[in-house]
Amino acid sequence: MTTELPLRSTVGGYRLVGAEQHVRRLAWLAAPFFHPAPADPATAWLVELTGPTTATGLPAAPTQPPHSAHWVTAARTLRIECPSDTWLPLIALRYLRTIDRAQALTRGAIPLHGAAVTAAGRGIVLVGNKRAGKTTAALSLVRSLDGRLVSNDDALLWSRAPGWVVTGGPRSTGIRLSSLPDHMPSLSPAALAKAAHAHPANGSVPDKTFLLTAEATALGCRLAPEARVDAIIELDAVAEVAELRRLDEDEAATMLNRHRELSADRRRRELLADLGDPAPRRAASVIAADVACYRYAHPRHGWLPDFITALDRVGSEQVPARER
Known part of the structure; x- marks a missing residue:
């Protein structure tokens, strides 16, 4: 029918x-x-x-x-x-x-390659290169701190007085089985498989399980279509010892433009061509003057407890003076 x-x-x-x-x-x-x-x-x-x-x-x-x-x-x-x-x-x-x-x-949205959550009453956008830990951190923050998942890989930032908000979208989440030991609280392969039972591609990609957006609730994640942006954190899995550092405005502008998406979508190029393939109207650096930005360098594994503890400092430090 x-x-x-x-x-x-x-x-x-x-x-x-x-x-x-x-x-x-x-x-x-x-x-x-x-x-x-x-x-x-x-x-x-x-x-x-x-x-x-x-x-x-x-x-x-x-x-x-x-x-x-x-x-x-x-x-x-x-x-x-x-x-x-x-x-x-x-x-x-x-x-x-x-x-x-x-x-x-x-309509003026600025797309960032990142995840967005609310955690401990704050809206946080996580950016970083591939395998930096964005998905692991996003799911862990939501599950550990009674937060909301706004986006795993589909963050759109909007200027709305008095600040910025981020909206998400319904995008499947690919979770590497090798990352499961790092999740907080612990996430077993059996629990993930039970939650992620509906994506038709599961079983076709080694070491990866695909979780539909709606299925995240089975892992204890609540969803929200948008959130206020209180901080943007760049994750970087390059350090032996974890360190959270507040960026000055120039550093933040460079970081944000590095993670700005250059198109409305990375795929479906034929459709985008007919739509005019709109590029962001403004550089992502306009966000740097309004939102606290950080870089969190961390080891490849075992870093989530320190990251969650470090969030207590997010927004509390003075912004480093910008060199002129």
């Missing part, structure tokens, strides 16, 4: 159309960042889910079935075709998120 469900995000409205099981599944995957609410017919995107199909408009990745995506940006229509009931809503979610992020950038 075909059904229609309107959704809204921070920036736009959408109308999901398709088989009820697919539409409901997509809405579950998108929550709480997209929530059921009336969509303005004049500006909403129509997202149609269709399957099964023999279309091969886009090549299949090694871990997913063939599928195709068709869109008309002027008419705000998107149709996803896929023969797999388990993959169809997830693939549609990826395109939906790309459209939403593109609209966010045109």
Whole structure:
């Protein structure tokens, strides 16, 4: 049976159309960042889910079935075709998120490659290079300090008086099994496997389990679509001894621009080309004057207890004088 469900995000409205099981599944995957609410017919995107199909408009990745995506940006229509009931809503979610992020950038959002959480009453954005520990730290802070997970890898920062807020998005979390001993509280492979039972790619990538956003609740993580930004911390797994250091404004500006995303999405280039592939309107350095920024250098393993303790100092130090 075909059904229609309107959704809204921070920036736009959408109308999901398709088989009820697919539409409901997509809405579950998108929550709480997209929530059921009336969509303005004049500006909403129509997202149609269709399957099964023999279309091969886009090549299949090694871990997913063939599928195709068709869109008309002027008419705000998107149709996803896929023969797999388990993959169809997830693939549609990826395109939906790309459209939403593109609209966010045109409205002034600044994308950072990082995770965002609330912990101990503060909003914290974690940035860093690959394997710096962003996912491990984000999940541990939420689970240890009764926080909220805003984003694992999809942080959008907005200037809203009197400061900055960060909004997240429904993005799957890839958790390396080799990182589990570092999580706080402890996270066993069995507990992770029990929570992450719905992602269709699980079992196809060695040493990695994929957790859907909604499944994070099974690990004790509560979710929030946005949070106030009180601090931004760059993680760097290069030190033998852990050290938290407050950055001055120039250092913070350099760090923030280093972790700024340059596009609305790293993939789905054809869709972005038709959307105009909006780049951030402002450099991330504008955040440096308003938000406390830090660098936390740490060993590869065993650093989470010190990091959680070090958070007590976040926001309490004087900003180092900027060299002029």
